Amino acid sequence: MRGAFxxxxxxxxxxxxxxxxNFETALAMEKEVKKQGSIPKTIGIIGGNIKVGMTKDELRYLSTAKSVMKVGTAEIAVATALKKDAATTVSATLKLADREGIEVFATGGIGGVHRDVEWDVSQDIIELSKTNMIVVSAGVKSILNVEKTLEFLETFQVTVIGYQTDSFPLFHCRHSKFPVSISVKTPEEIVEIFKEKQRLEIEGAILVANPIPVEYEVPYNELMKYIETAISEANSKRISGKGLTPFLLGRLSELSNGKTLEANIALLKNNASLAGKIAMAMMRT
Known part of the structure; x- marks a missing residue:
């Protein structure tokens, strides 16, 4: 597939x-990509059919449909075989986008290693290690065990690059105590590194850590209080697996009186905008 997708x-x-x-944000993210001259391709599964580039009606449907599966790479075939509606996580979107030759992907924050759980590691990290793509995110969600997540990314040879930052962002927060060893200033530099990885036949994604706009950032100490409360509630209710992240994000929004929800929307749009710029830079080189 050729084009700035x-x-x-x-x-x-x-x-x-x-x-x-959800519906308004999906449209807003596509609009941000288009502003940069690129073409958005929102990916999902409806009635077992994989959609790479959903229509407005399909986006509305997936925004309101009941019993929508949440699928990683491992569950894609289940959704298609059983004719289910499904929303794609980072890992599944990576896999399906790669099948179409798309090389740039914008998300919110990738999955990783959960806190206070003996073993809960996202499929996202495995797919990032295998798929040649530029993935723009606001780092990882601060509800995760960030240190272990970064260690897993390093172990699985995912190239992590800070975009105009020396500090690894934490979704709602611009900065953290974790430095990034590689930092770039322009989309063109990201493309140069990606193309060099391709030339050298080094597989795996480039994870671009793009901090949330400063005006929407939630202060770290304030956010940690909300997170500790939400995680404690999740543990008491024995919520785990695919249901854990949606529960925690929902509770954070409630506990912060909507601050984290506003931040979530802002960073999604910001990532879509940067991804659009990168896709256009890819077309020019």
Whole structure:
């Protein structure tokens, strides 16, 4: 597939945000990509059919449909074989975008290693290690065990690059105590590194850590209080697996009186905008 295409995931539509914010945000992300001259391709599964580039009606449907599966790479075939509606996580979106030759993908934050759980590691990291793509995110969600997540990314040889930052962002927060060893200033530099990886036949994604706009940032100490409360509630209710992240993000929004929801929307649009710029830079080189 030739063109300045940007893949967008659909889990944020079906599971990450409430109606009608989910639908409005999906349209807003596509608009941000288009502003940069690129073409958005939101990916999802409807009635077992894989959609790479959903229509407005399909986006609305997935925003309101009941019993929408949340699928990683491992569950794609289940959704298609059983004719289910499904929203794609980072791992599934990576896999399906790669099948279409798309090389740039914008998301919110990738999955990683959960806190206070003996073993809960996202499929996202494995797919990032295998798929040649530029993935723009606001780092990882601060609800995760960030240190272990970064260690897993290093172990699985995922190239992590800070965009105009020396500090690894934490979704709602611009900065953290974790430095990034590689930092770039322009989309063109990201493309140069990606193309060099391709030339050298080094597989795996480039994870671009793009901090949330400063005006929407939630202060770290304030956010940690909300997170500790939400995680404690999740543990008491024995919520785990695919349901854990949506529960935690929902509770954070409630505990912060909507601050984290506003931040979530802002960073999604910001990432879509940067991905659009990268896709256009890719076309020019």
């Amino acid at each position: 940007v893949a967008l995931e659909s889990t944020v539509i079906a599971h990450g945000l409430p109606w009608p914010v």
